[in-house]
Amino acid sequence: MKKLLLLSIISIGFSGNAQIGTSKTLGSADSNWTFGGSAGLGGSFGSNNGGTSIYVSPRIGYKLTESLEAGIVSDLTWTNAKYFSSNTIGVGPFMNYYIARNFYLSGMFQEYFFNQKNKVTNEKYSGDEAALYFGGGYLQRIGDRAYMQIGGMYNVLYKEGESVFGSGFVPSIGVVFGL
Secondary structure, eight states: OOOHHHHHHHHHHHHHHHHTTTTTTTTSSSSSEEEEEEEEEEOOOTTTTTTTEEEEEEEEEEESSEEEEEEEEEEEEEEEESSSEEEEEEEEEEEEEEEEETTEEEEEEEEEEEEEEEETOOOEEEEEEHHHHHHEEEEEEEEEEEEEEEEEEETOOOOOOTTSSOOEEEEEEEEEEEO
């Protein structure tokens, strides 16, 4: 049931992103819709343990006021290394409060679903984990109603030794259109 709910939410998020991205009113000042996200590629290329990680985090929001935005964000991460592989999908709501279009405060809840495999022992592990992030950062204007967000967040539900994540802190760099 959880997987069906997750797939439905992600499908709605992606279809909403596609509809907004092709809207003729997206760039107009009267549109309250925002969209954006971040993406990344990582790895330890050339080392003995070599690995690759790909991260995509699309988001769609709606400006409730000029300073307050609410929406939904998803995270998709794929990792493949010599001894380990992992797939993670996260989805949940977020809220941003913008201060003079130079800074922002943010809150976000994510429910993560993951599959991991130890390639040495062939053990597989699946599960889910909730995360509640609070943070903020800086906004840099990069175009008409387009901004780059640079900041960080901390997962207040993170428990060292119990979480599948290595840390509670998450740095972020992304782009938002429509602010």
